[in-house]
Amino acid sequence: MAKPPVPKAVALRVELLEVAPLVWRRVLVPDSWTLASLHHYLQWTMGWTDSHVHEFEIGAGLVAPDWWIREAGSEEEASRYRDERRVSVAAVVAELGPRGEFEYRYDMGDGWEHRIVIESIPPSRLGVLPLPVCVAGENACPPEDVGGPRGYAGFLAVLGDRRHEQHADLVRWIGGVFDPKGFDL
Template identity: 35%
Template sequence: MSQLIYQFYIRLQEIEPPIWRRIQVPDTYTFWGLHVAIQDAMGWLDYHLHAFRFRPKHKRDVIEIGIPSEKWDDLETLPGWDIKLDSYLHQPGQWFEYEYDFGDGWMHDALFEGLLVKEKGSKYPKCLGGERACPPEDCGGVRGYYQLLDILNDPDHEDHQEMVAWLKGHLKKYYPYNPDMSFALRKCAFPVPQPDGKKPFWKNDVL
């Protein structure tokens, strides 16, 4: 049994102060497993498609790993459940990109920080830390996120009550939403990733 783990730093692009997480996953994981771990650590609900992207030096081609889909594929997308992490992650300090929800376009910077030895008695994957609350799912990307914050901070805004009702009625029940809420490690749970890529949103056709 392998005694090694990968450590990653994940942060959302274009949001300040940064929303970030640091996670560790077994070295036996595929990119599908890493996707599930990022979803759980960040606080996303895994409603939508995703993609990892690598931009090799001295090459024009972008390598995309995720869920192949004829609807969205401008690039050939390699199925993440077939590709082990060590296929593309070779050197600590390597940056790559993780996009979630091609409609809202949540772009994450991902840093491979190193290959470490498992701690005795620890369970993996696990989250080591992070800061700030994840944006509400389906809020409209970075622009919609900042608009939502402006509306919530202005009780007299014409859309204030509508946005409060939307947050209260959301599956995750985001209300009251506080973007600066301290990240709670104890609430970070990691289910076992499904190896074949068949996720619930496929059944509901929510892409």
Template identity: 35%
Template sequence: MSASIIFQFKITLKRIKPNIWRRIQVPGNFTFWELHMAISDAMGWQDYHLHQFEVLNPRNGQIVLIGTPDDFGLVEVINGKTVKIADFFSAPKCKAKYEYDFGDGWDHEILLQKILPAIPTVEYPICVGGKRACPPEDCGGTWGYGELLSIISNPNHGEYEERKDWLKLIGYTNGEFDSEHFDPKSVYFRSFRDSWNQRNFIPL
């Protein structure tokens, strides 16, 4: 996507140590929907679940929710396709909370690190850094992820084979999961022209 300025964000998954994080550069004219897709691709989430941003509105000092509108109208959520990130991330050090999968509750800190001029020869978004693998989808949040790592590190554990089979089932070759491995060059960003209505969400 063509843009004259680029926003560099650091995304850190909360409540897991050592930190799991990514550094991405995205066009300054991105919507929050497009930022969500870039975060999902960079982190390694499969985008099976709902998400939302919790961000300060610089115009009135109020916290707003941006993401997938609530069909029941119980909570006001602004449609992420209608709002530009530049309207809320006005300067470096601006932060937001991003939650993915309301069931597992994966909370991320979104930090705007820099606003940069775009390099004409670079196709954005790009991932320029990061550490550690994304947890497997639907592993049970931070607590379930810790339990999973403990079990697969111990071949004598009673659930070892079951968990390895589950990892195979969800796409990990031979059930192998390396929690420490991440290569920024391996990140593939999908087309940001995907229709909202074509996304296949699991409710939680």
């Protein structure tokens, strides 16, 4: 019996911008995935909870969930977007080429911006690892609703100062210990 074909994989490096320490992940995903599937995997691998709206910016175009497009204020606004269920990772790679970059934005209120870089894949890795898979990364993702990059910097400053008047409140809010360098595959 013949083995099933190995899906084509795309390696992506995902970096959360404007935070220190740098939060990043390297993931291998099937090129057949839609950006809707990629969004859900990014939520999981970065440590987000999918509690807010998101969008991708690819070249000069925007890609978003269909419900976000339907909620756009006008037809003109809606026409700026493509439905993420109809855009594949392979199409993004074809549009941007190897080493191309695109953006993933999450939580428009907090303003989390991620740079996604298309990386090459060593042929020896294909067929060995199940897809999708996160193969590398560093540092913990900021907590939801912390206030974006500036809020996160303030959050870390308060957590690092046991004498700060808000320290105990933030420890309770986060549910205990938060290690900004914590990350485990």
